[in-house]
Amino acid sequence: MLLPKGMTVKTMRERLPPARALLSVFSRARFWFLVFLSAMVIILYRGFSSSASNMQKFYCFGPAASPLEISQNENARWHAHHQTPVLFNHHKPIEINSSNIEMIDLNPIKSTKDAVSNKERILLLTPLRDASQHLFKYFELVAQLTYPHDLIDLAFLVSDSTDDTLAMLAKELDRVQNKPDPKLGGPFRSVKIIQKDFGVHESNDVQTRHSFEFQGPRRKAMGRARNYLLYSTLQPEHSWVYWRDVDIEESSKDILQHFVKHDKDILTPNIWFHRYENGRDIEGKFDYNSWQESPEGLKLAASLSKDTVLAEGYKEYNTKRKYLVKMGDWRNDKDKEVPLDGIGGVNVLVKADVHRSGVNFPAYPFENQAETEGFAKMAKRAGYEVIGLPNYIVWHVDTDEKKGNLGNRPAY
Numbered sequence: 408m409l410l411p412k413g414m415t416v417k418t419m420r421e422r423l424p425p426a427r428a429l430l431s432v433f434s435r436a437r438f439w440f441l442v443f444l445s446a447m448v449i450i451l452y453r454g455f456s457s458s459a460s461n462m463q464k465f466y467c468f469g470p471a472a473s474p475l476e477i478s479q480n481e482n483a484r485w486h487a488h489h490q491t492p493v494l495f496n497h498h499k500p501i502e503i504n505s506s507n508i509e510m511i512d513l514n515p516i517k518s519t520k521d522a523v524s525n526k527e528r529i530l531l532l533t534p535l536r537d538a539s540q541h542l543f544k545y546f547e548l549v550a551q552l553t554y555p556h557d558l559i560d561l562a563f564l565v566s567d568s569t570d571d572t573l574a575m576l577a578k579e580l581d582r583v584q585n586k587p588d589p590k591l592g593g594p595f596r597s598v599k600i601i602q603k604d605f606g607v608h609e610s611n612d613v614q615t616r617h618s619f620e621f622q623g624p625r626r627k628a629m630g631r632a633r634n635y636l637l638y639s640t641l642q643p644e645h646s647w648v649y650w651r652d653v654d655i656e657e658s659s660k661d662i663l664q665h666f667v668k669h670d671k672d673i674l675t676p677n678i679w680f681h682r683y684e685n686g687r688d689i690e691g692k693f694d695y696n697s698w699q700e701s702p703e704g705l706k707l708a709a710s711l712s713k714d715t716v717l718a719e720g721y722k723e724y725n726t727k728r729k730y731l732v733k734m735g736d737w738r739n740d741k742d743k744e745v746p747l748d749g750i751g752g753v754n755v756l757v758k759a760d761v762h763r764s765g766v767n768f769p770a771y772p773f774e775n776q777a778e779t780e781g782f783a784k785m786a787k788r789a790g791y792e793v794i795g796l797p798n799y800i801v802w803h804v805d806t807d808e809k810k811g812n813l814g815n816r817p818a819y
Contacts, residue, residue: 528558529559532564532640532650534563534632535563535565536607542575542579551660553592560597563600563636566632622716623777626777630770634770649666655804667756673750673792679802698719699731707724737798764789768781
């Protein structure tokens, strides 16, 4: 054992601190604080060293070594999580900044049974001719509709009128739009008035309007009027088209909600009228244009010239078709549905895409039918459903039909 010169083992032991002194040092808090502090310095130093190494890896976009020095395993681990994107025939997006170019996307426009919650827009269309006497009642009923008015667009076509239809229409629209009853639904989203004359000069009284001889020319002219009104007002935002005649006397306030709930391509209710005789309402049957085809009707149409309009509901053409007006009763289930082959135009709800697909109101004989009956025939040919509600009644004004039109078929 080598010791310093002049030192012995005994002198060395005498110079060592006693065990009690060492125990006193290790039990002091200051000692352990210094130990903790030293450990933290070492940990931080190693952490900074590791971060620098990782940073080097980041900036090198790979392991911190030359590609010639890394192993195959390191190379595989690196490329397992790194893929370089490759773009073939890349084109920048086309951006058009022009005020006269517009894109319309019809894909989101749907017609569903949840029309109110989906905020589906409805276009309400009414053709008018010499209708001034009906307009006050018309707007009284329309203003009561409970379908949200901000989702309804109104549109009218005024044609070949000799009375004050246009002035009365403007007056009533001013009242409904600018002075609406606060208890009702408020003003409608928009209103359009279309003027177009078709050269119809015949009287609009009941005897002339509903005479058999006038039916062909009348239905053709009405078909043109409906088409002009439709194509002048249908917008991309519309989900439904609601055709409503001006001379309705009574209808339900929630008629639109009731109709859309059926979710049908084309839907029409039953059309009756009130007439009181001897203190009793006879509940007259009005619309013989809504019907189911019959073998006799098909045979009769086949025997006629293709240029002939088969006017339904007249004794001259006994088709033996089954009429919607004779099927139902307002006391029974209002949701009952029946298929139809022809419809009238008093009250019809149509999915807008039916019209967009080219199904309109022929102003010419289509399968020997014109206007609304031709519309139904065309829709059926295109694969759309035409449905009637025999027990859901909309009440028309009593027009006191020309006697003898129906032959032995009573109107009630």
